[in-house]
Amino acid sequence: MFKLARFLKPYKKQVIAGPIFKLIEAVFELIVPLVMANIIDIGVKNNDGPYIWRMGGLLLLLGVVGLCSTLVCQYFASIASQGFGTELRNKLFRHINTFSYAEVDKFGTPSLITRLTNDVNQMQQAVAMLIRLVIRAPFLAAGAIVMAMLLDLKMSLIFLVAAPFLAGVIFLVMNRSIPFYRGIQKKLDRISLISRENLSGARVIRAFSKQESEKERFQQASDDLSKTAIRVGKISALLNPATTVILNIAIIGIVWYGGRRVQIGDLSQGEIIAFVNYINQILLAMIVIANLVVLFTKASASAARINEVLETMPSIVETAEKPVNVPLKADTPKVEFQNVSFAYAGSDEYSLEDIQLQIRRGETIGIIGGTGSGKSTLINLIPRFYEATKGAVLVDGVNVKEYPFEQLRTQIGLVPQKATLFSGTIRENLQWRKENATDEEIARALSIAQASEFVDALPEKYDAVIDQGGKNLSGGQKQRLTIARALVGEPELLILDDSASALDFATDAALRQAIRRETKNMTVILVSQRASTIRNANQIVVLDDGRVAGIGTHQQLMSTCETYREICLSQLSSEEVGA
Structure with missing residues (x-):
């Protein structure tokens, strides 16, 4: 005392x-x-x-x-x-x-x-x-x-x-x-x-x-x-x-x-x-x-x-006091994993092991794998929610440990698996990344996230009140609003962590097309268990039990990666797989 x-x-x-x-x-x-x-x-x-x-x-x-x-x-x-x-x-x-x-x-x-x-x-x-x-x-x-x-x-x-x-x-x-x-x-x-x-x-x-x-x-x-x-x-x-x-x-x-x-x-x-x-x-x-x-x-x-x-000190400490001067070079990957391994506290086994991965600027990357393969863990290392046990995670060629938290995380728009909204209006929720976001910016983000239709139908529109936890919205509506929230302010890196699971296939397809069409300079990471969601990505990363089982396009992986082939054949017809 x-x-x-x-x-x-x-x-x-x-x-x-x-x-x-x-x-x-x-x-x-x-x-x-x-x-x-x-x-x-x-x-x-x-x-x-x-x-x-x-x-x-x-x-x-x-x-x-x-x-x-x-x-x-x-x-x-x-x-x-x-x-x-x-x-x-x-x-x-x-x-x-x-x-x-x-x-x-x-x-x-x-x-x-x-x-x-x-x-x-x-x-x-x-x-x-x-x-x-x-x-x-x-x-x-x-x-x-x-x-x-x-x-x-x-x-x-x-x-x-x-x-x-x-x-x-x-x-x-x-x-x-x-x-x-x-x-x-x-x-x-x-x-x-x-x-x-x-x-x-x-x-x-x-x-x-x-x-x-x-x-x-x-x-x-x-x-x-x-x-x-x-x-x-x-x-x-x-x-x-x-x-x-x-x-x-x-x-x-x-x-x-x-x-x-x-x-x-x-x-x-x-x-x-x-x-x-x-x-x-x-x-x-x-x-x-x-x-x-x-x-x-x-x-x-x-x-x-x-x-x-x-007395419990955070395991991840902000060491940088001033913003990092990032030297932008054309050949520098937006995100790079260098021999990254990760184990949760108290565990003797690695959840991720020896991850080697480069994500270029402007690319759309798909990450797929079975349940527990380490997909969410992998993307949580980018904004330093967890610290890599071994190896290094780089953003724009700079180790994430060297960034101040604000500089690192403001360039990332993250949509987690669980769609979380806060009590208040739709406008207040969508202005989390950018406090002074205009109605035009909000409207654009809602349009890309396929949320304009149901938001515009509300009597109060952007000023409609969201109950605690978004209880007065459906699962799909919450997911679309969380995607719109991440898009406001146009982040350099957009990470969607299985954030379209509650959307029907048509809305999911429209969402992906809108992101590809409206965010050409944005690096996008799509984490999903749906093969249809990531099949058109520039690069697909297949995870299996914490290891990279394959990296390539859909066609390349169908030929070279047994794990990816099994996932696709379990979800898609032969015609869809070959399309």
């Missing part, structure tokens, strides 16, 4: 002033029993009404000043805790956005969301309680004991006897419950994962009638969390009755022993009342301390999870 204290630096004033005001309130609270004792011993005993009214006014004044001090402390605690949470959440979000695909895969999206929300909230609450109670509660407990000792040393021995028993009960309860609190956050991750899978995959679940099994899976995870919470709750529930019993026994001791002292004239009735008030203050302070231990145990677990993210 101390590692995260740096986020409190902008709020030093609140962190220091808040506890000071809380201490002022605690001091006044410690004075109250003495005033009560005087009211009983002087005012009531002597039937002195004016004195009682004066002391009553003093009690009211102490209460008002204490309340004002508490409100000021609460105000400072709110500023500091909310500011701390905002700073930490922003830093965590920015850091997560520096992660490459490898780090995101390592943590998992549900866990990162839980850490960004629930864990940060736990830390916010801990900061608020730190300012409000961490100093006040121990001070009040110790102060009550000191004030009791000043009243009468012998009677205060009852406090000193009760204190170890109270501390022992708190220690035993906390010692048993702390391990459970640490496990609860991991079980929240599990519930977050199942919830996310069910909400995003609702259509699939219903299509396979798996609602009951998913309900059971969620129920099991929820029950697991519930059982842990109930178990720790049962242990924690022992705290209040156990401490109350000990303190009530102490009160009985005070009343019994104090009564005898009153009879012989060593103590007054008011002092007995003061002793009872002080021991009640100790009880409340001890309960607060116990709850703080629980809270900070949860916060400690959350802090460890947050620090784990913050």
